[in-house]
Amino acid sequence: MTVKIASAQYDISFLESWQNYQEKIEHWVAEATVNNAQILLFPEYASMELASLFGQEIYSSLSKQLLSMQSLHDDYLKLFQSLAEKHRCYIQAGTFPVKIESGAYRNRAYLFMPDGRYDYQDKLMMTRFENEQWLIQSGNELKCFDTDYGKIAINICYDSEFPLLARKQIEAGANIILVPSCTDTVAGYHRVKIGCQARALENQCYVVQSSIVGDAPWSEAVDVNVGAAAVYTPVDRGFPDNGILAIGEFNAVQWVFADVSPDACATVREQGQVFNYRDWPLHTRFA
DSSP, X not given: OOEEEEEEEEEOOOOSOHHHHHHHHHHHHHHHHHTTOSEEEOOTTGGGGGGGGGOHHHHTOHHHHHHHHGGGHHHHHHHHHHHHHHHTOEEEOOOEEEEOTTSOEEEEEEXXXXXXXXXXXXXXXXXXXXXIIIOEEOOOXXXXXXXXXXXXXXXXXXXXXXXXXXXXXXXXXXXXXXXXXXXXXXXXXXXXXXXXXXXHHHHTSEEEEEEEESOOTTOSSSSOOOOOOEEEOOSSTTSOTTSEEEEOOTTOOEEEEXXXXXXXXXXXXXXXXXXXXXXXXXXXXXX
């Protein structure tokens, strides 16, 4: 079984209207699905371009933009839900800062299903900017999602740099980890990239990274964005020698496509040159 994945190098826009945003998203999804992608990945905080709809006083304020964006949350869900149903695909829509009942905000990654259902993974490891300036709090649950292509997991950006999170998801049956990311420095991009490649290596699985690209000087939250989307693999027989199945042009606006075979993960864990996944518990002997 193979599945085509599309990972976005997505540009932040200054929007004139909700219709402008809807048409942009519809265009991106249509472009991916006309190329037969069945799983689509957008980057972390891709939704923050919606703050531009509220005027300078709001979009220039870290706190006010979060509050104002809650008025668009339902429309955001309906848009991606309808597109996943229309195109019969899975869409991980990046992340949306969601205000929960306690009044706190969570950085939430929704996964929309072809049958109209959706679920979410909250970011668990918060960056200094999120913690100290934006006051967005971490989630408290690590999930896996059942799909037609096996279990899929989500590590949101910084989460990918902590190996025990991915390990638990892989042990729960996931063979694909989606990593929506937002990085404002080349070093930040490489931290996430290295984390993604390490998770693919040690778990003998696929890890898919998506990046925001381009500048949005009007936004303190996502003013500078750099990176590249990619699909990373085990480094073993049957996979690329460098563990990179596909990678985009740095900072270009584009989809990155790759065909992946979740079944190949089980094969390499049984027949590979090395057994990173199987040998993982042995490291505890030296702890």
